[in-house]
Amino acid sequence: MNQGVAITGMGIISAIGNDVASNYRSLLSGTTGVQRVSKIDTIHRDAIWVGEIEHSNAQLEAALKLPKDHNYTRTAMLGLWAAKEAVADAKITSDAMVRTGIISATTVGGMDMTERYFYEYLHSEACRKYIESHHAGDHSQKIATALGINHGLVTTISTACSSAANSVMLGARLIKTGRLDRVIVGGVDPLSKFTINGFNALMILSDAHNTPFDQHRKGLNLGEAAAYLVLESDTLVKQEAKKVYAYVSGYGNANDAFHQTASSDHGDGATLSMQKALEVAGLSPRDIHYINAHGTATRNNDLSEGRALIRVFGDAVPPFSSTKPFTGHTLAAAGGVEAVFSVLALQHNTIFPNLNFESPMEEFKLRPETQATERELTHVLSNSLGFGGNCSTVIYSKATPS
Amino acid sequence: MKKVYIQSTGCISAQQSWGEEAFLTNPLFYETNVLPVVAPDYKQYISAAAARRMAKAIKMGVTASHFAMKEAGVENVDAIITGTGLGLVRDSEKFVSAIIENGEQYLTPTAFIQSTHNTVAGQIALGIDCKGYNLTYVHDSNSFESALLDSIMQLQTGELSSLLVGGVDELWDHTVAIHQLIGHLKEGDLHTQQLRQSKTSGTVFAEGAGFFVLESEKKATSYAEIVDVELYGHLSPEEVNVAAKAFLKKQGIAPHEVDVLLLGTNGDIDYDGYYHQLCEGDFAETSQAYYKHLSGEFHTATAFGTWVAAHTIKSQILPEVLRCNDTVPSQINTVLLYDQYRGENHSFILFRKC
Structure with a gap:
C-alpha cells in the first residue's frame, strides 16, 4: 500500500518532433510546430493554423510494420508510436510476474476513419474493417496487444481536454493501492475534420498563431499528438534498479459545474483541482517552482485559469508558461504531452517559454515566461482543463514525497 | 481498507427496471434485434426545453442518476464516475453527416458540444452542482467496469465516501446499420427468449443506463x-x-x-x-x-x-x-x-x- 509512483520511461510524437529528444530540442530552441494544414483535406486550410505531425499515415504504417490488411486508425498508429518509445525507454523486460496495465485517453477515437468512410461503409465492403476501430477503446487495445500486455488491465478515458492527465491520475492510484506494479499512461488525438469543424463552429480557432495569456489572444490552434509515461512502483524500481526520471507526487480532479463548454470566470474547477493536487502531494503553493499551464489561448480558458492561479498562489504565482504555441492544443493528448514536458523541465532544470506572448491581460498582471530559462526545479505542476467542466492537475516531483 | 456498499439503483433498460414494480416480476420479451427501452417520462426530471436538445444517452443518464440519488436519499455526492462504450452516437453521427453533406460549411456547434463522451457526467454535475471528482471511461465493454474500479479504489482508501457510478449507452440509426453490415447484429428478428439457444452469430443490440450510489458506510437499506x-x-x-x-x-x-x-x-x-x-x-x-x-x-x-x-x-x-x-x-x-x-x-x- 501507498507506494511511490516513479516515472521510468517516456514517449511522445507531436508537431515538434517524433520522439522525446526532438521535442526537447524544439522546446529549447523555441521552434514551433504550428503551421498551415498539409495533410487533412479541409476547406479551412487557409484560415487556420495547426500542429500537425510530420509523418503521414503511410509513413506511420511502414515504420510500425503494420500488415497490409490492418485496421489501425491514425489514433492507434500515433498511440503505438509513442507508447513504443516509452516502453523502450523504460527498458521493460516482459515478465509475467509484473502486473502491467495500460491506460490511454482520447476524445475522437477512430473518428479520422469514421469521417472518411461514414457513407462509404454502407455500399463498399473494403473500408468496413474500420467500423470496429471507431470506438474510443480500440487504440488502447491495439497498443496493448502490440506491446504484449493485453492480458492485464486495459482501459481508456475521455474527459475532453483533460483526458490524459486523468490517465496519469488513475495509473498513480493503481500503483499506490498495489493493484499494479507498472502502468503505461497517456493519451492520443489525431487531427480530424470533426474537431477542426467543431472548434471552428464554436468560433474558438485562431486565424493566427496562438498567444496564451495575451490580452489580444484570438483562440486556439488544434494539434495532434500522442504521449505516454511508464509508471512503476517503488518496489519494482528497487528490484530492477531502474533509473527514475521523476515521481507523480500529487493529483487532483474537480468539476467546474458551470457550463458544458465554457469555464467559469472565477475558475472554481481549476482552483479545486490544483488545491487537491497540492494536498495529495503534501506540498504548499510556494513549493511549486514551475507551472505548465493549460493555456489554450481562448479568451475563456486563460481568464478562468489565470484567476484560478491567483486564487491558489496569491500574489506569488510561480513562473508559468503554456506550451500550446509549440504543439497546438492536442486535446486528449495534452495532459500526456505536458507530462513529458514537465518531466523534461525537472530533468534539465529548465522552464520552457510561452511563445507569442506580448501584452498582459487587462484582468490581471500575470506574465508567463517567454524565454527558455534555467532554474533549479523540484516540483512542477501541470494543468489540464476541458469541456464538461473537467479539470485536472498533476504534480511531478524530483524526489518521492515523504 | 473500507468496504463498498450499493445504497441504491437507478436503471433504465428494455425492462421495467424503474418505478414501483418489484424485481423482474413481469419480464418483457421482444421479437426484434434492436431492443427499445422502457422510458420514463423524462419531462418530470428534465426541463422540456433542455430535454428537446438532449440526446437519449443524456436523458437516460441524468434520469437514472436522479432515481439512484432519490432512492439513496442524497442531494449530492463526492464524485460522479461514468462509463460509456460509444458515447453520444446520435450527436457524433449528426455532426459527421453535417460536415459531409454541407461540405464543412454552415455548421452549428450544438451536436459537436454534445458529442463528447463526458457529456453525461458533465450534465449530471451541472444539474446537482457537484464540483467533485468527475470521470468518464470509454473502454468498449469494460467502460462501466473501469468506472467501478475507480470508484472501489477511492472508497476503499477513504478518498471518497459517497459517489455516483453509472454506465450509459445509446443507439442511433447509422451505428445500428453499419454493425449489421459486419455481422455484430443477428440477421433478422429474434424472439429474445430464444437468445441463448439461437446458435447464430451476432447478438441483439440495445441501450440503457444504470446508475448506483456507492458508499463506504453500510446502511440497513444497502443492497x-x-x-x-x-x-x-x-x-x-x-x-x-x-x-x-x-x-x-x-x-x-x-x-x-x-x-x-x-x-x-x-x-x-x-x-x-x-x-x-x-x-x-x-x-x-x-x-x-x-x-x-x-x-x-x-x-x-x-x-x-x-x-x-x-x-x-x-x-x-x-x-x-x-x-x-x-x-x-x-x-x-x-x-x-x-x-x-x-x-x-x-x-x-x-x-x-x-
Missing part, C-alpha cells in the same frame, strides 16, 4: 457489498477458469462458495464459448444465470447486470427468467458476474450480501 472488480484486456477461453479462480482467491473464496454465477451470455455462437468454459468448468455445480435476453447487448450492459446482482442479493430471489440451469441456490450470499464482448475486455465483479 449489497461490491467486494471487487477485475478487468482483463484479453483472455483465451482456456484462461477464463484460471482468471475466475485467481480473482476469487484474492478474496479467500473458492468457486463452490459462489452462490450465483451471473453471465453476460449474449447468444453469439462465436463468443458464448467463454461462458461455457465457466459453466462446464469450476462452476458446473453452481446456480447459473444470465440477463442479456432481458437487457440486450450494449457496451455498458454490465450496469444492468449489476442492477440484477444487487436486486437478487437484496431480495434473496433469483427470478426464474434469469436461470440457465436447474441448480437453485439455497441462499444468495455471493454473486460472481462475468462478462466479455466478442472475446475481448473480460471482467469479473464479486457481490456479497451485507
Whole structure:
C-alpha cells in the first residue's frame, strides 16, 4: 500500500518532433510546430493554423510494420508510436510476474476513419474493417496487444481536454493501492475534420498563431499528438534498479459545474483541482517552482485559469508558461504531452517559454515566461482543463514525497 | 481498507427496471434485434426545453442518476464516475453527416458540444452542482467496469465516501446499420427468449443506463457489498477458469462458495464459448444465470447486470427468467458476474450480501 509512483520511461510524437529528444530540442530552441494544414483535406486550410505531425499515415504504417490488411486508425498508429518509445525507454523486460496495465485517453477515437468512410461503409465492403476501430477503446487495445500486455488491465478515458492527465491520475492510484506494479499512461488525438469543424463552429480557432495569456489572444490552434509515461512502483524500481526520471507526487480532479463548454470566470474547477493536487502531494503553493499551464489561448480558458492561479498562489504565482504555441492544443493528448514536458523541465532544470506572448491581460498582471530559462526545479505542476467542466492537475516531483 | 456498499439503483433498460414494480416480476420479451427501452417520462426530471436538445444517452443518464440519488436519499455526492462504450452516437453521427453533406460549411456547434463522451457526467454535475471528482471511461465493454474500479479504489482508501457510478449507452440509426453490415447484429428478428439457444452469430443490440450510489458506510437499506472488480484486456477461453479462480482467491473464496454465477451470455455462437468454459468448468455445480435476453447487448450492459446482482442479493430471489440451469441456490450470499464482448475486455465483479 501507498507506494511511490516513479516515472521510468517516456514517449511522445507531436508537431515538434517524433520522439522525446526532438521535442526537447524544439522546446529549447523555441521552434514551433504550428503551421498551415498539409495533410487533412479541409476547406479551412487557409484560415487556420495547426500542429500537425510530420509523418503521414503511410509513413506511420511502414515504420510500425503494420500488415497490409490492418485496421489501425491514425489514433492507434500515433498511440503505438509513442507508447513504443516509452516502453523502450523504460527498458521493460516482459515478465509475467509484473502486473502491467495500460491506460490511454482520447476524445475522437477512430473518428479520422469514421469521417472518411461514414457513407462509404454502407455500399463498399473494403473500408468496413474500420467500423470496429471507431470506438474510443480500440487504440488502447491495439497498443496493448502490440506491446504484449493485453492480458492485464486495459482501459481508456475521455474527459475532453483533460483526458490524459486523468490517465496519469488513475495509473498513480493503481500503483499506490498495489493493484499494479507498472502502468503505461497517456493519451492520443489525431487531427480530424470533426474537431477542426467543431472548434471552428464554436468560433474558438485562431486565424493566427496562438498567444496564451495575451490580452489580444484570438483562440486556439488544434494539434495532434500522442504521449505516454511508464509508471512503476517503488518496489519494482528497487528490484530492477531502474533509473527514475521523476515521481507523480500529487493529483487532483474537480468539476467546474458551470457550463458544458465554457469555464467559469472565477475558475472554481481549476482552483479545486490544483488545491487537491497540492494536498495529495503534501506540498504548499510556494513549493511549486514551475507551472505548465493549460493555456489554450481562448479568451475563456486563460481568464478562468489565470484567476484560478491567483486564487491558489496569491500574489506569488510561480513562473508559468503554456506550451500550446509549440504543439497546438492536442486535446486528449495534452495532459500526456505536458507530462513529458514537465518531466523534461525537472530533468534539465529548465522552464520552457510561452511563445507569442506580448501584452498582459487587462484582468490581471500575470506574465508567463517567454524565454527558455534555467532554474533549479523540484516540483512542477501541470494543468489540464476541458469541456464538461473537467479539470485536472498533476504534480511531478524530483524526489518521492515523504 | 473500507468496504463498498450499493445504497441504491437507478436503471433504465428494455425492462421495467424503474418505478414501483418489484424485481423482474413481469419480464418483457421482444421479437426484434434492436431492443427499445422502457422510458420514463423524462419531462418530470428534465426541463422540456433542455430535454428537446438532449440526446437519449443524456436523458437516460441524468434520469437514472436522479432515481439512484432519490432512492439513496442524497442531494449530492463526492464524485460522479461514468462509463460509456460509444458515447453520444446520435450527436457524433449528426455532426459527421453535417460536415459531409454541407461540405464543412454552415455548421452549428450544438451536436459537436454534445458529442463528447463526458457529456453525461458533465450534465449530471451541472444539474446537482457537484464540483467533485468527475470521470468518464470509454473502454468498449469494460467502460462501466473501469468506472467501478475507480470508484472501489477511492472508497476503499477513504478518498471518497459517497459517489455516483453509472454506465450509459445509446443507439442511433447509422451505428445500428453499419454493425449489421459486419455481422455484430443477428440477421433478422429474434424472439429474445430464444437468445441463448439461437446458435447464430451476432447478438441483439440495445441501450440503457444504470446508475448506483456507492458508499463506504453500510446502511440497513444497502443492497449489497461490491467486494471487487477485475478487468482483463484479453483472455483465451482456456484462461477464463484460471482468471475466475485467481480473482476469487484474492478474496479467500473458492468457486463452490459462489452462490450465483451471473453471465453476460449474449447468444453469439462465436463468443458464448467463454461462458461455457465457466459453466462446464469450476462452476458446473453452481446456480447459473444470465440477463442479456432481458437487457440486450450494449457496451455498458454490465450496469444492468449489476442492477440484477444487487436486486437478487437484496431480495434473496433469483427470478426464474434469469436461470440457465436447474441448480437453485439455497441462499444468495455471493454473486460472481462475468462478462466479455466478442472475446475481448473480460471482467469479473464479486457481490456479497451485507
